[in-house]
Amino acid sequence: MAIRATVPSGVFTRQSSGLVRAVGAVDTLFYCYFQIAIGFMALIINGWRFWPGASMELATLIVVIGGVCLAIVYGLLSGVYPRSGGEYVFVSRLVHPTLGFMVGLNMTFWQAFGTGTSACFFAIFGASPFFGALGLLSGNQTLIDLGSWFLTPWGIFVAATANVLFFAINLYFGIQSYFKIQRWAFIASILSFGLTFIVLALTSVTKFQMNFDALAGAGAYQKVIADGTAAGAVPNAPFSFPATMGYFIWPAASLPFAVLSASFNGEVKNPRLSQIFGIGGAITMSGILYIAVMFLSRQAMGDAFVFTAPAVPADQFPVPLGAGVNLFISIASGNVLLAALTSIWVVLSVFYVGGTTLIYATRGILAFGIDGMVPDKLADVSERYHSPTNAIILVVVLAELAIAGLAFTPYVSLLTGNLSFGFGYFVIGLIGLLFPFIRPDVFANSPAAARVGGIPIISITGLVAALAQGYWCYLMLIDSNFGANTPFAVGLFIGIMALAAIWFFVVRAVRKSQGIDVDRRYAEIPIE
Numbered sequence: 001m002a003i004r005a006t007v008p009s010g011v012f013t014r015q016s017s018g019l020v021r022a023v024g025a026v027d028t029l030f031y032c033y034f035q036i037a038i039g040f041m042a043l044i045i046n047g048w049r050f051w052p053g054a055s056m057e058l059a060t061l062i063v064v065i066g067g068v069c070l071a072i073v074y075g076l077l078s079g080v081y082p083r084s085g086g087e088y089v090f091v092s093r094l095v096h097p098t099l100g101f102m103v104g105l106n107m108t109f110w111q112a113f114g115t116g117t118s119a120c121f122f123a124i125f126g127a128s129p130f131f132g133a134l135g136l137l138s139g140n141q142t143l144i145d146l147g148s149w150f151l152t153p154w155g156i157f158v159a160a161t162a163n164v165l166f167f168a169i170n171l172y173f174g175i176q177s178y179f180k181i182q183r184w185a186f187i188a189s190i191l192s193f194g195l196t197f198i199v200l201a202l203t204s205v206t207k208f209q210m211n212f213d214a215l216a217g218a219g220a221y222q223k224v225i226a227d228g229t230a231a232g233a234v235p236n237a238p239f240s241f242p243a244t245m246g247y248f249i250w251p252a253a254s255l256p257f258a259v260l261s262a263s264f265n266g267e268v269k270n271p272r273l274s275q276i277f278g279i280g281g282a283i284t285m286s287g288i289l290y291i292a293v294m295f296l297s298r299q300a301m302g303d304a305f306v307f308t309a310p311a312v313p314a315d316q317f318p319v320p321l322g323a324g325v326n327l328f329i330s331i332a333s334g335n336v337l338l339a340a341l342t343s344i345w346v347v348l349s350v351f352y353v354g355g356t357t358l359i360y361a362t363r364g365i366l367a368f369g370i371d372g373m374v375p376d377k378l379a380d381v382s383e384r385y386h387s388p389t390n391a392i393i394l395v396v397v398l399a400e401l402a403i404a405g406l407a408f409t410p411y412v413s414l415l416t417g418n419l420s421f422g423f424g425y426f427v428i429g430l431i432g433l434l435f436p437f438i439r440p441d442v443f444a445n446s447p448a449a450a451r452v453g454g455i456p457i458i459s460i461t462g463l464v465a466a467l468a469q470g471y472w473c474y475l476m477l478i479d480s481n482f483g484a485n486t487p488f489a490v491g492l493f494i495g496i497m498a499l500a501a502i503w504f505f506v507v508r509a510v511r512k513s514q515g516i517d518v519d520r521r522y523a524e525i526p527i528e
Contacts, residue, residue: 017370017527018381018388019084019266027179028268028278030186032258035356036286037118039349040254041293042125042324046310047250049233050481053240054247056294062244063251064287066468067258069461070425071279073432074259076458079272079447083526085367086263086360087424092371094431094439097522098504101373105500106493107424108364110417111260111357112395115167116402117412118353119160123150125326126350127159130343132321133330136215137339144320151321156407160354164399167355168392171362174385175267178355185348192344193289196329199342200296203332208301211334216318221305224318228308235304249475249482251290253418256425256469258282263360266528272447297325300332358395365391371521372511373504411488418484419476420493426469432462 023031048056077090087107092100132147134140149155170178209221229235237243258279265271298306306325314322321327326346330339366388369379380390405412436443436456443449443456450457476484483489508518 017084017266017366018383018386019264019366019528020386021267021269022174022176022386023179023264023268023274025270025274025277027183028261028274029281030179030182031356031359032261032278032282033186033189033286034182034349034352035257035260036254036282037121037257037349037353038254038286038289039125039326039346039351039353040121041290041346042129042326044250044254044290045294045297045306045325046323047481048247049228049307049310050479051240051243051247052234052237052307054243055239056247056251057291059244059247060251060255060287060290060294063248063255063468064283066252066464067256067283067287068280070256070259070429070465070469071283072276072461073428073458073465074262074279075272075276076448076450077428077432077435078262078265078268078275080442081525082265082268082271083367083528084264084266084363085370085526086260086265086364087428088364088367089265089526090262090431091427092522093525094435094442097519098501099427100522101368101504102497102500103424103427104364104368105503106420106496108361108368109398109496110420111263111364112361112398113402114417115164115354115357115361115395116160116399117406117416118350118357119163119399120156120403120406121350121353122163122347123156123159125324126347128155129321129324129327129330130340130347133327133339133343134336136319137330137334137336147321153407157403160403160407161400163351163354164358164396164403167358168396170355171358171392172382172385172387172389174382174387175264175359177385178359182352182355185352189345189348192341192348195338196342196345197292197296199329199333199338200293200300203300205300205302205305207334208305208328208332211331212319212328215331220318224312224323225304225308227316228311231308231311231313233308233311235307245471246475246479249472249479251287252422252468252472252475253482255283255287255290256472257421258286259425259428260356260360263363266363293325297328301328354399358392358399361395361398362388362391365394367526370526372516372518373507416484416486416489416492418482419473419489420496422469422473422476423493426466426473429462429464429466429469432458433466435459435462 081089081093083089088100088104091103128147128150131143135143135147150159212221261278262275268274309323317323326343329342333339333342365378368374377390382389435458448458476482511518
């Protein structure tokens with residue numbers, strides 16, 4: 001049985017979304033932690049080589065400040081509109097339905113697409129270095145080959161498909177089923193982090209060099225630095241604040257994503273407080289973890305090695321699988337068991353990203369369905385499990401297309417959709433800044449009406465968030481090393497925005513011919 005929107009009359013065609021408020025503040029925090037995808041640490045630290053003189057730690061701290069301000073904006077807006085759908089609901093109700101649908105469709109599409117590309121991360125940044133490191137430390141060629149296989153097109157496709165299907169089945173049985181398993185994954189991840197810090201703190205550069213040379217051959221450590229320098233990396237450059245602000249682009253590709261928990265507002269108890277706690281807490285905690293790993297890795301492996309190693313082509317790197325801080329941590333441990341235990345946080349965090357994006361995409365589609373902007377069937381919610389079953393199926397199909405695109409074609413990159421996310425966050429920051437002035441009647445009577453020194457808190461935090469996210473978008477447009485400004489990525493961003501605008505006006509006209517006044521729906525808060 002499913003709840004469906006089928007009666008073409010009234011403002012909304014049903015009295016309930018079919019979702020239930022079963023998610024608490026702590027579970028929201030755990031979701032936000034996994035949505036941040038801290039397992040992409042290797043990718044983010046590898047980006048350091050593009051900005052000689054940058055301080056990774058300072059850049060990350062600046063991202064955290066902007067991210068926490070964005071978290072407050074999202075949390076306050078969640079109190080005003082405690083319904084599922086995230087940015088789509090906020091923008092369509094506070095600014096204009098057309099812009100809301102444009103931003104919402106772009107975000108939802110990329111989260112559906114990202115369900116596939118994020119699942120590929122599990123193979124690339126999780127399974128491959130995990131098995132490869134165990135094989136290197138144990139001398140087991142089978143494990144080394146298995147690690148290498150996860151970097152092949154079919155290895156990526158198989159691992160990513162398994163990841164997507166795991167979460168699709170998990171979420172079919174309801175969001176509570178997802179969160180029960182996620183709690184244990186979070187605990188295991190944090191314990192693994194603790195052990196990682198101990199290993200890195202007890203490792204000196206001399207010890208790491210000995211371990212690395214023992215695996216890769218005498219002089220391999222110094223050769224990596226020499227080869228990376230020859231490839232264009234500039235190690236040991238003096239501190240540069242401009243370079244630090246350029247490196248901002250890399251941690252910004254991870255930490256602000258915690259805000260996407262707003263997608264399931266309709267399933268959160270006390271959304272305003274839960275979202276501020278969950279989003280802000282996850283960004284702060286993950287930022288601290290990022291800074292700690294960055295600092296301890298530099299102390300354990302040496303600045304020059306961490307900076308230059310990613311510049312060495314993978315097929316020329318002296319150990320299989322290429323450069324990556326998670327692989328280096330395993331080498332630093334010098335022990336198979338420790339390598340396995342210190343890899344748990346990486347494997348779990350990249351494994352769970354696909355689950356978090358799947359939740360967002362399905363709730364976005366459900367919100368479109370409630371407002372009548374997509375076929376009614378996509379708004380179906382299981383009466384037994386309170387899950388949007390048909391939306392899950394659609395997202396799985398889109399995710400598989402993304403997986404195939406990344407695994408078998410050159411057109412899809414790991415960071416393809418980031419420009420769309422940055423734009424969405426920028427819009428929400430602006431809305432936070434302007435909300436008290438463009439909708440004073442709504443603001444005055446809302447849970448967001450708190451002030452400091454007479455100035456609305458949401459305006460202060462919205463200004464900081466808009467500046468941070470606007471700057472991130474600017475960097476993505478000019479920094480080709482990041483990979484979000486390819487013609488494919490920019491074309492899709494513009495194309496989806498244009499398609500969404502056309503879609504909105506066509507569907508509104510069709511619904512009007514069916515006796516449904518879509519404009520009246522957008523004038524009200526969506527059903528719960």
